[in-house]
Amino acid sequence: MSFQQPPLKDKDLSKIANGGHTPPSAHPRLAVWTRSQTLLALLVLAISAYFALEARYFASPNSYALCSKEGPKIYTVDANNSQTQCIVVQGSYIVDQGALRDIRKRWDRFSLNRIISLRPLLDFRFIKPGAIVVPGLSDSHAHILEYGATQQLPLEGTKTIEDTVARVRNFILSNPDIFNDTSKFIMGGGWDHTVWPTTGWPTAAHLDEDPVIRGRPVVLQSKDCHALWVSSKAIEASMPFPEAVDGGIIVRDGFGHPTGVLLDNAQELLKQPEITEGDMLRRFRVAVRDAHAYGITSIHDAGLDPASLAFFKRQAELGPLPIRIYGMTYFDEDKEYWGNRTTPLIADGDGRLTARSVKFFADGALRTSGAFLYEPYTDDPSTKGFMRLDPQILYDVIPKFLRDGWQVNVHAIGDNANGIVLDAFEASLQGVNVTASRPRLEHAQFMTEADMKRLGRLGVIASIQPTHAISDMWYAQDRLGPERVKGLYAFRSFLDNGARITLGSDFPVEAMNPLSGFYAAITRVSPDGKSPHGPDGWHVYFLPLTVLGRFPEQRISRKEALRGMTIDPAYASFTETVLGSLEIGKRADYVVLSQDIMTIPASKILATQVLVTAMDGQAVYGEP
Known part of the structure; x- marks a missing residue:
């Protein structure tokens, strides 16, 4: 079994x-x-x-939508110059944009997080009726600490020498610590001899005639920062002066004695007390305060004082700077080449300081007859102006800086100076990636037609200041004559020849307000609507009729001007991937303006107020 x-x-x-x-x-x-x-x-x-x-996309406490109830009132300044109704900010960045109804669908929905927290996922903030939003404004050529210094004793707007002297006297009388100490240096700035009824320069004697001022060291910077007017006491402390100065002038009387005015490189002869860290900090705070109030979030500091950049670096080591700074390192021809021994400072992360450019001074200024011209000045045939450095230096050093990864920025104002600098750029840019190096002409005020074409062909950026045009238009023709003056501040011609421009103010030379530059660029008239050529604008010659109608020469459009204060300065400072426009993925630097400067009559633009200035999504001025 x-x-x-x-x-x-x-x-x-x-x-x-x-x-x-x-x-x-x-x-x-x-x-x-x-x-x-x-x-x-x-x-x-x-x-x-x-x-x-x-938590990643919605639940951040710093997330909010900035919107307009009146439709697409946010100018993104993207490649298409688009407008949108809302942008969504999370932390420091823009993470979304679009119409209000679409943003609500994507963000303001009924979710588990909303049930638990009993609050919407996103805070919706609405701008006031009539207001607009634009990217944070940039000034592509300015002098930060010099601005702060001039605010101590501002001389802008004085009508005569006597008026200026009186302002200095009143400043002394209003400050007991200065009045009681005759050894203290008195510093001020902003005087402009081109608007005074008298011809010629002011003198130390004008200051010494006042009994309150007499015997005190007084140093007064001119409006364009290319001249110093000083008292006899200030001169005594700096004597003896050399007979001549390369790239500068000691104004002298008939006996060869200094009269009290030093031009361009001669300014360096004056011995002044060392500026303390406290002095620089006070000046910095004043400049930042005013910049935020004008909607400025980024400034290209143009390296007038070599000590400025060192100060900014020290401040950056203490924590994030209160404003973004693109610093230009001053080039001293008396020092050895340093481009291969110094590493460009390129901000990353939350860093707000970049210093990857070198700043040359090719010539002086038109206002002080120091701009280097091909032909003599019409109102002073004895001079063509002067170069502040030997042109051979440009040929020797520019290629080295480009090779070692530095952007090269050159101050050039006169037509001859601009021609010399473009010659040097043309020789130096052979085989160089211009998009990677982005060389700049700072000012580019007066150029021949041939050099305007060359500017575009070479890819050199023109860093221009429109408010200079409406300041200089009252004396420019006397200085250059009726034909040559047509090549001065020819902004439209730059663009028509394919050049890229970026707008600045050169403050404290001109007012800090970027809307003043916007207004000047699109109108070419003074704030009260005047120009030597009438209310249509200075050198606004009407070209033949086209399909678009008459287009005024040398004005630029509002879109071009807005780009010149936002995305173009970002490009000129190598930050266009993170700044300059209100696009997804970029830092949330923006400004809320009380009026739509893109559509209102030009005469109303300067009445526009800044309601909010934000950096990295946080308000630094105004109420969000």
Whole structure:
């Protein structure tokens, strides 16, 4: 008789496979429990993933939507000059944009997070009726600490020498610490001899004639920062002066004695007290305060004082700067080449200081007859102006800086100076990636037609200051004559020849307000609507009729002007991927303006107020 084992059941096979133990899943109750655990674990994972997603995209306490109830009033300044109704800010960045209804669908929905927190995922902030939003404004050529210094004793707007002297006297009388100490240096700035009824320069004697001022060291910077007017006491401390100065002038009387005015490089002869860290900090705070009030979030500091950049670096080591600074390192021709021994400072992360450019001074200024011309000045045939450095230096050093990764920025104002600098650029840019190096002409005020074409062909950026045009238009023709003056501040011609421009103010030479530059660029008239050529604008020659109608020469459009204060300065400072426009992925630097400067009559632009200035999504001026 044989014995036949019955077939094994599934649970027996499971038991054998588990070493004689019945697996948990073989028990019905345990199987249910295990499935429940699995489902619970999957649910926990799903909820965790959801909240992680919301934490990443929605649940940040710094997330908000900035919108207009009046439609697309946010000028993004993207490649298409688009307008939108809302931008969504999370932390320091823009993470979304679009119509209000679409933003609400994507963000203001009923979610688990909203149920738990009892609040919307996104804070919606609405700008006031009539207001607009533009990217944070940039000034592509300015002098930060010099601005702060001039605010101590501002001389802008004085009508005569006597008026200026009176302002200095009143400053002394209003400050007991200065009045009681005759050894203290008195510093001021902003005087402009081109608007005074008298011809010629002021003198130390004009200051010394006042009994309150007499015997005190007084140093007064001119409006264009290319001249110093000083007292006899200030001169005495700096004597003896050399007979001549390369790239500068010591104004002298008929006996060869200094009269009290030093031009361009001669300014360096004056011995002045060292500026303390406290002095620089006070000046910096004043400049930043005013910049924020005008909607400025980025400034290209043009390296007038070599000590400025060192100060900014020290401040950056203490923490994030209150404003973005693109610093230009001053080039001193008396020092050895340093471009291969110094690494450009390029901000990353939350860094707000970049210093990757070198600043040359090719010539002086038109206002002080120091701009280097091809032909003599019409109102002073004895001079063509002068170069502040030997042109051969440009040929020797520019290629080295470009090779070592530095951007090269050259101050050039006269037509001859601009021609010389473009010659040097043309020779130096052979085989160089211009898009990577982005060389700049600072000012580019007066150029021949041939050099305007060359500017565009070479890819050199023109860093221009439109408010200079409406300041200089009242004396420019006397200085250059009726034909040559047509090549002065020819902004439209730059663009028509394919050049890229970027707008600045050169403050404290001109007013800091970037809307003044915007207004000047699109109108070429003074704030009260006047020009030497009438209310249509200075050198606004009407070209033949086209399909678009008459287009005024040398004005630029509002879109071009807005780009010149936003994305173009970003490009000129290598930051166009993170700044300059209100696009997804870029830093949330923006300005809320009380009026739509893109559509209102030009005469109303200067009445526009800044309501909010924000950097990295946080208001630094005004109420969000």
